Amino acid sequence: MQMPDGLPAEIDLSRPSAARVYDYFLGGAHNFEIDRQLAEQIAAMTPNLAATMRAGREFLRRAVRTLLDAGIDQFLDIGSGIPTVGNVHEVAQAANPKARVVYVDIDPVAVAHSRELLAGDELTGVIHGDLREPERILAGARDLGLLDFGRPLGILLAGVVHFVPDADRPGDVLATLRAAAAPGSHLVISHSTFEDQPQEMLDAQRLSARTDTEITLRSRAEVTSFFGDWTLLEPGVVHMPLWRPDSPSDVDDHPERFGAFGGVARYDQPTA
Ligand SMILES: C[S@@+](CC[C@H](N)C(=O)[O-])C[C@H]1O[C@@H](n2cnc3c(N)ncnc32)[C@H](O)[C@@H]1O
Numbered sequence: 001m002q003m004p005d006g007l008p009a010e011i012d013l014s015r016p017s018a019a020r021v022y023d024y025f026l027g028g029a030h031n032f033e034i035d036r037q038l039a040e041q042i043a044a045m046t047p048n049l050a051a052t053m054r055a056g057r058e059f060l061r062r063a064v065r066t067l068l069d070a071g072i073d074q075f076l077d078i079g080s081g082i083p084t085v086g087n088v089h090e091v092a093q094a095a096n097p098k099a100r101v102v103y104v105d106i107d108p109v110a111v112a113h114s115r116e117l118l119a120g121d122e123l124t125g126v127i128h129g130d131l132r133e134p135e136r137i138l139a140g141a142r143d144l145g146l147l148d149f150g151r152p153l154g155i156l157l158a159g160v161v162h163f164v165p166d167a168d169r170p171g172d173v174l175a176t177l178r179a180a181a182a183p184g185s186h187l188v189i190s191h192s193t194f195e196d197q198p199q200e201m202l203d204a205q206r207l208s209a210r211t212d213t214e215i216t217l218r219s220r221a222e223v224t225s226f227f228g229d230w231t232l233l234e235p236g237v238v239h240m241p242l243w244r245p246d247s248p249s250d251v252d253d254h255p256e257r258f259g260a261f262g263g264v265a266r267y268d269q270p271t272a
Contacts, residue, residue: 019107023082025050045204055258059240060158063188068095072154078104079160083117104129134176152184162192174226183269191223196256230265237263
């Protein structure tokens with residue numbers, strides 16, 4: 001297959017990529033025919049999935065604002081995806097022009113587009129990294145010199161931990177990330193679930209096996225465990241639209257239909 005101009009040679013265009021399928025659902029332009037075919041197939045099985053992805057972006061925006069209100073001015077966004085409207089650095093820098101953001105993604109297309117978009121922005125950085133190798137991500141972030149791990153940090157894991165199968169020990173991955181953060185840091189997670197889901201949603205999620213990044217659906221209890229002993233902010237781990245909606249009217253009659261839990265926790269200074 002011909003490689004489109006300007007994209008890294010390591011991109012595998014013979015398989016759809018989760019980042020590009022997601023970009024298509026969000027109305028982005030950074031996707032190829034193979035991604036659109038899979039996206040259309042998923043959409044035909046579950047017309048709700050595009051709305052789910054938008055609900056995920058909305059949850060992330062509300063969570064980032066909450067962190068900004070708590071004084072967080074530096075963010076490590078892992079599984080950041082292909083840049084689209086309302087990126088984390090845009091939300092953060094609108095509230096605090098000095099906010100710093102390091103984006104990390106496993107997908108070379110997402111990384112290439114992020115680098116292009118952020119060229120010349122000295123407060124943001126991009127790392128090609130794998131959440132399953134958190135030490136490498138942390139080392140890469142330290143090398144960039146943008147984040148100060150001695151100060152409170154916002155760790156964002158929106159729609160990405162479900163790409164880490166149980167065999168790759170997501171609990172250990174999370175523990176490594178939490179251990180690198182200073183008191184006052186916050187952790188944001190959204191994660192697909194099988195709880196309260198109709199069969200067609202479960203079938204559609206199974207199509208993710210065709211990408212390099214298959215999804216593992218998890219229970220509320222499993223998602224909650226990823227926050228470790230950090231203090232969960234109200235209202236806890238809930239279906240995404242129920243997490244601090246901007247207005248009660250924004251909450252769908254069936255918030256469970258978006259198929260994912262969201263939550264935010266804070267690392268409180270351990271008392272002696
Ligand atoms: C559903 S998108 C979420 C994008 C963004 N965080 C958001 O909420 O809008 C998931 C992203 O995670 C990335 N991803 C999947 N597995 C990953 C891994 N092991 N390490 C880093 N990124 C990963 C995909 O490439 C994709 O860009």
